[in-house]
Amino acid sequence: MNFKRTFSVTAVLLLIGAAGLFAQDNRALDLMKQAHLNLYYAGDDGIAEVKMTIVNSKGKERQREFAMLRLDLEDGGRQDYYTYFRQPSDVSRLTFMVHKMPDASDNRWLYVPSVDLVKRISADDKNSSFVGSDFTYEDVSGRHWSEDNHKLLREDTYNGRPVYVVESIPKESYKGFARKVTIIDKEYILPVREEYYDKKDKLERVFTVEKIESIDGIQTPTLRKIENVQKNQYTTVEFTNIDYNVNVKENVFTERFLKNPPREFIK
């Protein structure tokens, strides 16, 4: 009898514990989803001027300047990107377009105006560097929250603000990282720091938000940095002239505008 009772109590306790764990995992998932939407799907569309500074291990700087246009067709799902390069000189006027597909490989196009060439780019490796920076293509357009298992590690403070700390492990073995720790600002539900660990659980890359500004009422990280700790190099990205809900139409993300930049948005 006693044994049975003990067993029942243990079972109930275990169940409650499991449910608690489960609830916490769900909460971690919700947080990661909301943070992803806030960072990558702010507004229905957006435009910004971007200045990227790439600093190598010897401290030598290189710069990229481009305008970026984005349209969300579905929050957390299909999204279109348009990039118009301004600097450096050898890539100026070059345009780059991505149709981000939630369940398939992205479609990517590059237009090289000096030879009038529309090139489709194979988008197999999401860990390829974006224009030679420490940002990968995946960093630019975001990794879908459903690809990892998330666990809420703790609540904490970071830079004096209350935050959540979430750990994410890829569901399938992934060469981008083996483990990621994300610090999410409690008030804004925005990732303010991400630590990427490699297979040996050594810290490899650190993403940080250096500055958040309120633009059209949307909390926007306007200065971001990614540092490759192992290679001792980093890249910063600064967003200016940000505008949300500018009413960009879907047809802007077609070959017509790839070859002829939409001047109502990109001067």
Added chain:
Amino acid sequence: MKKQILFSLAAVLVFMVTPPALLAGETYLGGFVQGLYGGGLDRDNPTSSEMTASETRLQLRMESFSDAAEFFGRLDFVYDDYYNPSTELELREGFVKFRMFKNLDFKIGRQIITWGTGDLIFINDLFAKDYRSFFNGRDDQYLKAPQNALRAAWYSPLGTFSGIYTPRFTPNRIPTGERLSYFNPMAGQIVGGEPYFEGRMPEAEFKNSEIAARFSRYVGSADIALYFYHGFYKNPTALDMVDSTAYYPRLNVYGASVRLPLLGGIAWLESGYYDSRDDADGDNPLIPNSTINSMVGFERQLNASLTANFQYQNNYMLDHDLYADNLPPRMVEMDETYHLVTSRLTQMLWMETVTVSTFGFYSPSEKDFYGRFSVSYKYTDALTLAVGANIFDGKEDYTDFGRFKKNDNVYLKITYGY
């Protein structure tokens, strides 16, 4: 000489001043300065100079736009002393773009035009190429020669209809013996130096204009296109026995292409029926036979910084028997089918500041080869250093690449962009 300098200065002034005055909108300037120095590797190359390049190029680029229209210009000044010092001024591009009735775009003026799916091989792209530049180490952008053309594109719900009208036939720029030697079938050997080769152009008549058209659209994630061309072979591939001159025979092309993501990469397929209008029966061996030209290609990333592609092309002569029956004695018979394979490998290093690239063409039917090798290093955002080589080989002298086999060269190129 003085006149030329004055003309250049005047051109610069016009270039810098007129468009903004016309359009009064946003204006951007840019360009580069480039030094290119190259030399031949074959001691017995019969060209005028052992240098293949010794040039300084200044490119001025200007873009200006308002709500109504957009202007773009690209002007090259070249001082070239690989042989006799000379200065050259070329308007690479100078066009106006504007939009009408919401769905109709026009681009009028001197422009570079490209379409089709191949990587450095072309079936339905019958716009002018510059193989002289391609073979001596100039930037990839110089493979395309400008054409004076009117381009219109209509974006309909069905797809995009593009039409290009080139009033005056614009041929390819091919080796003439000046900088690069070539095989001359009349001489029966590889020749260079003067007299430089010159093909006979079609008369400057409206009926000799070029017309190119394309219909393109997406089907799922595949882009498909249909093509039409009415004009001339872009190389002087026919021979007039009366005065022993090469000329550009008339040509129509009807083609199609498809390009789609496949197996983690991009695959393409393109085909064209080359209707040799001056040899409709296919029995004149001095004019190209009609052919069906096809290619298939595939490109994918092998890792985050390495990309590879592979292409296979096949040209099939439609009346080979008739051609062979009428072939004069001593002329070499061409195979019914021409095969070509190409492969490109691009490796990026040091945060994409170093690019190592190889591109090989090999024809198993002609047993000839052309390889392009280059390493470039972006020392800063503005300054790029590059070295490279162009290597030709062929069992015979008269094949597509074999005809240039004495032109192996290496080059050094320094570019400063602003």
